[in-house]
Amino acid sequence: MLDTPKGLRIHIGLFGRRNAGKSSLANALTNQHISIVSDVPGTTTDPVEKACELAPIGPVVFIDTAGVDDVGELGAARVERSKTVLEWVDVALIIASAAGLEADDRDLVATARRLGTAAVLVLNKAGVTPPSEAVLAEAKALGIPVVVTDARERTGIDALREAIIRLVEDDTEPDRPLAGDLAHAGDTAVLVTPIDSGAPKGRLILPQVQAIRELLDAHAKVVVVQQDRVAEAIAELKRPPAFVMTDSQAIDDVVRQTPESIPLTTFSLQMAYAKSDLIALAEGTAALARLKDGDRVLICETCSHHPQKDDIGRLKIPRWLREKTGRKLEIEVAVGKDFPDDLRPYAVLIQCGGCVVTRRHMLMRLRRAKAQGVPMTNYGLAICYLRGHLERVLSCHPEALAAYRAALAK
Structure with missing residues (x-):
């Protein structure tokens, strides 16, 4: 799981005011020390990412962001970066004080809802000041799930994990298949993977590996060749392949070698479909x-x-x-x-x-x-x-x- 690329993981961001306990919650959720915890506001300055596994979801990335109430010219840049992260994470944890909501907290909830980002409102530090009935009522009226926690005392963490799991299962859209939609069990696919200076030594690049895995999961057969062996590979098959998929940079060579009757696509075009x-x-x-x-x-x-x-x-x-x-x-x-x-x-x-x-x-x-x-x-x-x-x-x-x-x- 720890080897899963970040692009294939669920991304979970933590947002809120300075000193709301975002870093403490990140550490508690991951059971790791991924962020510096301090009572000094503004300790987290740039988004901090940590890849880990969250059962039963699987591979995830937690992103601890700077406080949205940061001050000064540099602080404004940090706030803007935090709000940008809110645009693209799969799940947002909006961390507020259990003592009461601030305007920044309400604004984060409203922004997440406008963007369609699955979110949960976390009333943290409840061990210091438990939320009143009025605070709970106001929080629930914002229209997203609410969980009460105290990160330092490790209370409410299991409930927060359950809320995250529900959001991932019910409110997030997974990637479409990169290649699995193009083949059925028993089909043969020809993948053209040039080995150039951009290919990691001893490995294939991620879309190539992903395509091979998806096709094997579909119980298809996979023929992997370089661009000078496409015609040869097709000719050796007893029946034509279901499709040929090539690196875009080799498209000229592959078009010349692939009969018009055989569907042809590229890894990057399929990435556009999947992503x-x-x-x-x-x-x-x-x-x-x-x-x-x-x-x-x-x-x-x-x-x-x-x-x-x-x-x-x-x-x-x-x-x-x-x-x-x-x-x-x-x-x-x-x-x-x-x-x-x-x-x-x-x-x-x-x-x-x-x-x-x-x-x-x-x-x-x-x-x-x-x-x-x-x-x-x-x-x-x-x-x-x-x-x-x-x-x-x-x-x-x-x-x-x-x-x-x-x-x-x-």
């Missing part, structure tokens, strides 16, 4: 056809890897964009979990597959882009468009193909 809204991202891809001189393009990566000599986001996509469009474009890169608040200066956003973050995180980014009227696509869709193969790979997803064609015709 985000493929139809909306397909619509956003049409914006690449309308780019003009001087347009700004933002390439968004959710991980913070060291740039490679043939880096897909920093080198290949910008080069292919300029070659395909013939335009003088301003191309910028946003790295990690930081995402600009103001997206309006950009003509289009090109998002990575998001293998290291959650579905809610990816949908949060798409929601922000939609709200500001900025089209968004992802690496796999953009690469296939730029290489001239988008309609071919979208044939596995007819609704997304129709949405792309409609957006292109506008």
